[in-house]
Amino acid sequence: MKRLFSLLLAITLLTACSSSEPDKRTILAMDTVISITAYGRAAQGGIESAESVIRELDSLLSVTDEESEIFAINRGGRAADLSEHSISIIRKALELGEMTGGALDITIYPVVRAWGFTVGEYSVPDSELIYSLLENVDYSKIVLDDAGISLPDGAMLDLGAIAKGYTGDTAADALREAGVKSALLDLGGNIQTVGAKPDGSSWRVAVNDPFDPQGEPFGVIELDGSAAVITSGGYERFFEQDGKTYWHIIDPHTGYPADNGLVSVTVTGESGAVCDGLSTALFIMGRDAALELLDSLPGYEALLVEKDGSVTVTKGLLSSFSLTGKEGFTLVDTI
Numbered sequence: 566m567k568r569l570f571s572l573l574l575a576i577t578l579l580t581a582c583s584s585s586e587p588d589k590r591t592i593l594a595m596d597t598v599i600s601i602t603a604y605g606r607a608a609q610g611g612i613e614s615a616e617s618v619i620r621e622l623d624s625l626l627s628v629t630d631e632e633s634e635i636f637a638i639n640r641g642g643r644a645a646d647l648s649e650h651s652i653s654i655i656r657k658a659l660e661l662g663e664m665t666g667g668a669l670d671i672t673i674y675p676v677v678r679a680w681g682f683t684v685g686e687y688s689v690p691d692s693e694l695i696y697s698l699l700e701n702v703d704y705s706k707i708v709l710d711d712a713g714i715s716l717p718d719g720a721m722l723d724l725g726a727i728a729k730g731y732t733g734d735t736a737a738d739a740l741r742e743a744g745v746k747s748a749l750l751d752l753g754g755n756i757q758t759v760g761a762k763p764d765g766s767s768w769r770v771a772v773n774d775p776f777d778p779q780g781e782p783f784g785v786i787e788l789d790g791s792a793a794v795i796t797s798g799g800y801e802r803f804f805e806q807d808g809k810t811y812w813h814i815i816d817p818h819t820g821y822p823a824d825n826g827l828v829s830v831t832v833t834g835e836s837g838a839v840c841d842g843l844s845t846a847l848f849i850m851g852r853d854a855a856l857e858l859l860d861s862l863p864g865y866e867a868l869l870v871e872k873d874g875s876v877t878v879t880k881g882l883l884s885s886f887s888l889t890g891k892e893g894f895t896l897v898d899t900i
């Protein structure tokens with residue numbers, strides 16, 4: 566009897582243990598490393614369907630893949646019969662363009678390409694060239710309706726600023742639909758959570774040090790349920806020429822890398838696409854304009870890091886953010 570009891574106890578402990586062990590998968594897509602961690606009995610199936618939507622979106626949205634839908638739009642300047650995903654990501658990007666006063670502009674591609682950021686062959690373009698390319702940059706001239714999409718002359722799309730966030734949303738939906746209640750997606754540092762952690766504790770999301778991205782994080786954000794945490798920073802892709810640093814986030818008003826005093830912007834909220842688009846746009850807008858916009862967006866909070874290491878945290882994030890104590894960072898008051 567005693568042996569039977571201990572056997573039962575061992576089995577119970579084993580089951581308890583295995584059900585709390587997550588399933589994990591790492592995949593290479595969207596020019597980055599994506600990892601999926603899912604808990605519970607539905608985890609395997611959830612990961613399968615998340616991976617398949619990630620692969621599908623990767624092949625639809627890539628700006629350099631000649632087979633992609635975006636490539637086809639850019640080649641012809643128009644396209645009919647767009648996929649649901651392309652329609653909804655472009656629609657979201659246009660809304661965000663409007664919301665951010667054109668800081669996010671998905672017709673920026675010819676300028677991004679002239680700087681060499683799409684293929685990694687960097688150089689500072691001639692100012693005349695930037696000026697002439699900018700003439701065709703204007704997201705508000707895109708026509709998107711039931712018949713398809715048409716771009717103004719000379720315009721080309723780049724969804725790089727929101728693609729990973731949108732993909733996080735879609736992969737999180739796929740996990741939920743498969744019955745997963747608890748999961749974490751990491752898309753090259755952009756985080757998307759599904760539900761709470763199985764033991765009820767908070768997810769702890771590290772925030773990269775923009776001055777030392779490979780080193781220890783400078784802060785941690787705690788999340789209690791489904792949310793995205795997405796960071797944009799000049800440190801993610803840049804080059805140096807003649808002692809000056811140029812990064813991949815371009816101010817559509819000037820055609821040059823945005824330089825408004827910020828070194829990184831982290832946005833958290835429900836939608837990954839919105840967080841991603843906002844993090845890029847707020848980086849371009851600078852601290853004051855960023856805070857003003859965030860004030861009008863309930864449910865979206867941010868962390869703005871300036872060149873001198875001062876960190877502004879919006880009110881709704883104060884209680885769930887903490888500095889790790891790493892030297893060089895100070896919290897400043899939100900007004």
Ligand code: ADP
Nearest residue numbers: 668669670671673725726797801813814815845
């Ligand atoms: P990352 O891709 O490093 O996560 P972001 O989400 O900030 O960073 O997106 C930056 C990418 O967005 C650039 O590589 C470029 O393709 C594109 N981009 C740059 N400037 C703009 C802009 N003003 N509006 C829309 N897209 C932009």
Ligand code: MG
Nearest residue numbers: 726841842845
């Ligand atoms: Mg972005």
